[in-house]
Amino acid sequence: MSETSARRRLPRGLVGAVLVTVLLGLYVWAIAGRGVAMIRTGEPVLVGIGAAVLVIPLLVLGMIGLEYRLAARVQRMADVLAGEGGLPVDDLPRSPGGRVDRAAADSAFASYREAVEREPGSWRAWYRLAFAYDAARDRRRAREALRKASSLFDG
Structure with missing residues (x-):
């Protein structure tokens, strides 16, 4: 290298x-x-x-x-x-213009939300939820989730 x-x-x-x-x-x-x-x-x-x-x-x-x-x-x-090896993977289908398919983002979102409901004290779950919100084009909630992840992060 x-x-x-x-x-x-x-x-x-x-x-x-x-x-x-x-x-x-x-x-x-x-x-x-x-x-x-x-x-x-x-x-x-x-x-x-x-x-x-x-x-x-x-x-x-x-x-x-x-x-x-x-x-x-x-x-x-x-x-x-x-x-x-736990970063969220952005493998959602996109339109020719580059926008994430809304239905795919919404369906992927459910698993991230459930992970937060199972482990509300996990910064990792909140971090991944933030990126699911972002893919669903909900920037306000994405920032809120990142702030929550940050408050739980001890590194």
């Missing part, structure tokens, strides 16, 4: 996520600068508005941190499952 192929590849969406984060960081920097400028005027109304404006960058930074933490934990879970 060559040195290049032995190196771990970057996750697929990492470059895009970092780019969007940098752009969002520039936006947050600009907003924070406006808030500080308002506070420096010393006028009570502007000081109040400036302080309120500074809350926005703090919230954004907190949310970004939480999303990156979740992404890192999901990757660690995937690594563990890959090592065990």
